[in-house]
Amino acid sequence: xxxxxxxxxxxxxxxxxxxxxxxxxxxxxxxxxxxxxxxxxxxxxxxxxxxxxxxxxxxxxxxxxxxxxxxxxxxxxxxxxxxxxxxxxxxxxxxxxxxxxxxxxxxxxxxxxxxxxxxxxxxxxxxxxxxxxxxxxxxxxxxxxxxxxxxxxxxxxxxxxxxxxxxxxxxxxxxxxxxxxxxxxxxxxxxxxxxxxxxxxxxxxxxxxxxxxxxxxxxxxxxxxxxxxxxxxxxxxxxxxxxxxxxxxxxxxxxxxxxxxxxxxxxxxxxxxxxxxxxxxxxxxxxxxxxxxxxxxxxxxxxxxxxxxxxxxxxxxxxxxxxxxxxxxxxxxxxxxxxxxxxxxxxxxxxxxxxxxxxxxxxxxxxxxxxxxxxxxxxxxxxxxxxxxxxxxxxxxxxxxxxxxxxxxxxxxxxxxxxxxxxxxxxxxxxxxxxxxxxxxxxxxxxxxxxxxxxxxxxxxxxxxxxxxxxxxxxxxxxxxxxxxxxxxxxxxxxxxxxxxxxxxxxxxxxxxxxxxxxxxxxxxxxxxxxxxxxxxxxx
Amino acid sequence: xxxxxxxxxxxxxxxxxxxxxxxxxxxxxxxxxxxxxxxxxxxxxxxxxxxxxxxxxxxxxxxxxxxxxxxxxxxxxxxxxxxxxxxxxxxxxxxxxxxxxxxxxxxxxxxxxxxxxxxxxxxxxxxxxxxxxxxxxxxxxxxxxxxxxxxxxxxxxxxxxxxxxxxxxxxxxxxxxxxxxxxxxxxxxxxxxxxxxxxxxxxxxxxxxxxxxxxxxxxxxxxxxxxxxxxxxxxxxxxxxxxxxxxxxxxxxxxxxxxxxxxxxxxxxxxxxxxxxxxxxxxxxxxxxxxxxxxxxxxxxxxxxxxxxxxxxxxxxxxxxxxxxxxxxxxxxxxxxxxxxxxxxxxxxxxxxxxxxxxxxxxxxxxxxxxxxxxxxxxxxxxxxxxxxxxxxxxxxxxxxxxxxxxxxxxxxxxxxxxxxxxxxxxxxxxxxxxxxxxxxxxxxxxxxxxxxxxxx
Numbered sequence: 002x003x004x005x006x007x008x009x010x011x012x013x014x015x016x017x018x019x020x021x022x023x024x025x026x027x028x029x030x031x032x033x034x035x036x037x038x039x040x041x042x043x044x045x046x047x048x049x050x051x052x053x054x055x056x057x058x059x060x061x062x063x064x065x066x067x068x069x070x071x072x073x074x075x076x077x078x079x080x081x082x083x084x085x086x087x088x089x090x091x092x093x094x095x096x097x098x099x100x101x102x103x104x105x106x107x108x109x110x111x112x113x114x115x116x117x118x119x120x121x122x123x124x125x126x127x128x129x130x131x132x133x134x135x136x137x138x139x140x141x142x143x144x145x146x147x148x149x150x151x152x153x154x155x156x157x158x159x160x161x162x163x164x165x166x167x168x169x170x171x172x173x174x175x176x177x178x179x180x181x182x183x184x185x186x187x188x189x190x191x192x193x194x195x196x197x198x199x200x201x202x203x204x205x206x207x208x209x210x211x212x213x214x215x216x217x218x219x220x221x222x223x224x225x226x227x228x229x230x231x232x233x234x235x236x237x238x239x240x241x242x243x244x245x246x247x248x249x250x251x252x253x254x255x256x257x258x259x260x261x262x263x264x265x266x267x268x269x270x271x272x273x274x275x276x277x278x279x280x281x282x283x284x285x286x287x288x289x290x291x292x293x294x295x296x297x298x299x300x301x302x303x304x305x306x307x308x309x310x311x312x313x314x315x316x317x318x319x320x321x322x323x324x325x326x327x328x329x330x331x332x333x334x335x336x337x338x339x340x341x342x343x344x345x346x347x348x349x350x351x352x353x354x355x356x357x358x359x360x361x362x363x364x365x366x367x368x369x370x371x372x373x374x375x376x377x378x379x380x381x382x383x384x385x386x387x388x389x390x391x392x393x394x395x396x397x398x399x400x401x402x403x404x405x406x407x408x409x410x411x412x413x414x415x416x417x418x419x420x421x422x423x424x425x426x427x428x429x430x431x432x433x434x435x436x437x438x439x440x441x442x443x444x445x446x447x448x449x450x451x452x453x454x455x456x457x458x459x460x461x462x463x464x465x466x467x468x469x470x471x472x473x474x475x476x477x478x479x480x481x482x483x484x485x486x487x488x489x490x491x492x493x494x495x496x497x498x499x500x501x502x503x504x505x506x507x508x509x510x511x512x513x514x515x516x517x518x519x520x521x522x523x524x525x526x527x528x529x530x531x532x533x534x535x536x537x538x539x540x541x
Numbered sequence: 542x543x544x545x546x547x548x549x550x551x552x553x554x555x556x557x558x559x560x561x562x563x564x565x566x567x568x569x570x571x572x573x574x575x576x577x578x579x580x581x582x583x584x585x586x587x588x589x590x591x592x593x594x595x596x597x598x599x600x601x602x603x604x605x606x607x608x609x610x611x612x613x614x615x616x617x618x619x620x621x622x623x624x625x626x627x628x629x630x631x632x633x634x635x636x637x638x639x640x641x642x643x644x645x646x647x648x649x650x651x652x653x654x655x656x657x658x659x660x661x662x663x664x665x666x667x668x669x670x671x672x673x674x675x676x677x678x679x680x681x682x683x684x685x686x687x688x689x690x691x692x693x694x695x696x697x698x699x700x701x702x703x704x705x706x707x708x709x710x711x712x713x714x715x716x717x718x719x720x721x722x723x724x725x726x727x728x729x730x731x732x733x734x735x736x737x738x739x740x741x742x743x744x745x746x747x748x749x750x751x752x753x754x755x756x757x758x759x760x761x762x763x764x765x766x767x768x769x770x771x772x773x774x775x776x777x778x779x780x781x782x783x784x785x786x787x788x789x790x791x792x793x794x795x796x797x798x799x800x801x802x803x804x805x806x807x808x809x810x811x812x813x814x815x816x817x818x819x820x821x822x823x824x825x826x827x828x829x830x831x832x833x834x835x836x837x838x839x840x841x842x843x844x845x846x847x848x849x850x851x852x853x854x855x856x857x858x859x860x861x862x863x864x865x866x867x868x869x870x871x872x873x874x875x876x877x878x879x880x881x882x883x884x885x886x887x888x889x890x891x892x893x894x895x896x897x898x899x900x901x902x903x904x905x906x907x908x909x910x911x912x913x914x915x916x917x918x919x920x921x922x923x924x925x926x927x928x929x930x931x932x933x934x935x936x937x938x939x940x941x942x943x944x945x946x947x948x949x950x951x952x953x954x955x956x957x958x959x960x961x962x963x964x965x966x967x968x969x970x971x972x973x974x975x976x977x978x979x980x981x982x983x984x985x986x987x988x989x990x991x992x993x994x995x996x997x998x
Binding site for chain 2: 033034035036037038158166167168355416419420430431434435436437438440441443444445448451455456458459462463465466492496
């Protein structure tokens with residue numbers, strides 16, 4: 002019956018950007034996917050992100066695009082929108098084109114694909130680690146699988162099933178429900194090419210379908226308030242606004258540094274607090290929706306750490322009156338939040354259900370929250386250190402006041418970081434003892450946290466002996482952060498060993514390594530330059 | 542006393558402390574890389590429990606004590622420093638207690654099974670002897686660790702057995718088992734067949750061998766079993782192909798049973814002949830028949846750990862070479878007696894048994910993703926207790942944690958795995974940790990006061 006719509010839908014296939022709002026009523030249509038109930042909007046964005054690599058397609062919303070996979074699959078079969086970027090994979094599939102996107106048709110008929118997937122399958126059966134090429138194969142497999150499952154309606158579970166936990170997919174609908182779904186689909190098609198009245202009809206059709214779906218098993222159906230909030234989170238994207246506000250705060254700060262009027266002081270404060278509020282609002286929404294603290298995967302920590310960083314910066318600034326702290330904290334926040342937008346495949350922001358061992362949230366959350374809080378302190382020290390190195394390179398006498406103040410900030414931040422990290426490691430030990438029966442097991446994640454701690458403790462002891470003076474402290478705060486990067490990111494993404502497997506991911510290793518190496522080179526460069534100039538001074 | 546000063550100063554020096562801290566960090570980093578390359582056990586044995594690590598830890602304790610003596614008499618601003626340093630020593634002491642007196646192992650049982658034996662991480666080598674082939678007598682047993690004490694043909698590990706000796710000459714931590722079935726000239730050795738089962742959906746080829754000391758060899762293929770036997774065994778309610786050698790040496794007698802124990806078919810089959818079984822178009826083809834066969838087991842070295850690899854030992858005994866895999870036993874038959882050599886994880890018997898009543902996996906709604914694991918266990922004097930992830934059972938000094946479970950081919954859970962733990966150092970470590978954190982906070986607070994007064998000057 003759905004097939005009947007094919008002719009009508011060709012209109013849509015031709016595509017008109019003016020219809021951007023047509024799919025709106027579908028966005029809050031609840032569905033079951035990935036172990037939870039979510040709005041169709043979320044599913045569509047996640048799906049399009051995986052398949053196409055972006056959250057919208059040529060100006061059309063994810064909701065509309067993904068919904069039309071179901072309505073006009075033949076159109077999509079010949080549209081190049083399956084993202085394949087890995088050169089090795091293209092070679093393995095004997096694909097010569099340099100295009101970033103390929104048509105499903107060409108992939109489904111590719112003779113080499115079954116072999117390549119077979120190979121992956123046997124690797125997975127042996128439980129071996131996947132290299133980037135195999136990960137690319139795995140991604141392609143899920144891209145095609147997901148497109149297929151949307152196309153034939155098996156992935157779209159819109160109706161609760163009174164007999165089972167598994168909701169009914171579009172393909173399984175019968176009788177009245179099926180008719181209602183078809184009516185809704187028809188309404189959508191008419192709304193695309195039609196007028197205001199058609200849009201209103203469509204809205205009514207969606208509401209009718211929702212009512213009928215709910216009537217199947219009201220107690221299992223979605224909480225529409227929650228669905229609404231989630232759609233709002235997707236739509237509003239508070240983290241983007243947060244970094245924009247942080248950025249304007251940073252610009253005002255820079256203006257103040259270069260002799261801006263007095264009111265820029267309060268304005269920068271206001272902007273940063275405003276950014277923090279939005280940042281916190283976004284995290285609050287995620288906590289409400291996921292029902293757990295925001296630290297169970299890489300994405301969540303990359304959002305949480307800059308929040309703590311700004312908070313810590315604001316607090317330390319109140320104590321030490323060092324505006325530099327604010328500039329550094331906001332830079333860290335802007336950097337992290339832009340990163341989450343730029344690298345959505347590495348930093349996957351989708352709300353995922355937790356592994357069983359993580360479900361006792363109290364100890365888990367406490368130890369991760371505290372450890373990541375210490376990362377924030379070290380991140381702040383790192384940023385200040387970076388700026389101080391710049392001052393040293395320019396002219397350490399001219400900037401001696403800033404350097405003195407900055408050193409104190411670094412010192413304070415490292416102290417805060419050490420206490421938090423030590424405490425967090427111990428809480429992690431208590432949690433591990435409580436749920437696995439061992440306090441300390443040399444697991445790579447905990448070991449690297451310990452290595453970071455030892456590194457910073459060595460720096461503080463070095464200061465007592467007089468080995469670490471102001472310059473060395475700035476340099477150490479930059480070098481030391483490499484250890485934090487290793488324990489925060491490296492263990493999960495580069496090392497890939499140990500019990501913290503639920504945090505494992507892939508991608509971005511070369512960029513993160515580049516970031517670390519560049520900073521080490523930067524420290525080496527400034528040290529050499531400074532050593533050279535101090536020699537000149539003494540020889541004079 | 543004066544002459545003691547310089548070496549003591551060196552032991553109490555901050556420079557030594559920094560050296561120790563950095564060495565520990567470097568060793569730990571090497572450990573994590575070792576773990577990523579091999580596995581956690583190798584990293585533990587070769588790095589974290591190595592002489593280097595123990596030396597550094599020992600130096601750390603000496604340094605911590607020396608520096609505290611050096612600062613005597615302590616003043617108010619030393620409070621944090623002393624508490625933190627005593628905390629670290631306490632923590633290390635607790636860790637030592639755990640290492641020395643703690644128990645860490647796993648207990649696996651199927652639903653309905655009662656178990657009391659806990660498998661530990663230690664490995665054990667044992668030799669048993671038997672004169673009649675049935676009653677085994679233990680004649681040698683020891684804990685072995687070939688990872689930290691490597692063996693070679695030049696420096697073998699020798700097990701004396703009366704006038705003879707077994708020489709263990711090679712240890713491979715990661716190896717794949719390979720087995721080869723060959724024709725044997727000894728008439729005592731049992732037969733072997735290679736067969737194929739085929740229909741439009743299934744096509745499998747298998748070896749099946751009957752050991753000279755057992756009456757049957759059997760392969761369970763799920764819907765049906767294939768049996769190679771001395772004489773036809775009684776049917777046992779399953780679809781079965783039973784093959785019995787006869788005097789011809791070139792052909793086998795076969796009987797095909799139905800589930801209801803009725804005989805479906807009987808006959809004789811020669812090498813490379815096919816028999817229609819009559820189940821879903823399944824054909825049975827006899828590819829190879831060896832009236833007398835032997836199995837040659839060897840291990841191929843694997844450069845890295847993989848889920849399919851296992852540890853293996855090679856040893857010589859009476860001019861013969863043998864391979865022995867981890868958690869397996871090998872029987873060696875001599876003219877007058879039999880030896881059984883076993884290499885496996887040491888087992889520890891609990892004083893009380895546990896019985897698994899039920900194991901269940903909870904899934905996230907509408908998915909195959911596990912949300913929780915739960916074992917319902919019967920404990921003596923306690924009755925039925927549920928052990929789930931993050932909800933362990935504490936009983937008689939032991940703690941039982943839900944660790945994981947075993948699945949069958951269909952993915953259904955068949956057995957629950959608990960991790961069993963006894964840790965006498967637990968509270969010592971907790972106290973040490975608390976002191977360490979508390980000490981650092983106090984320490985930094987005083988340093989802040991010092992710094993601020995320094996700045997205001």
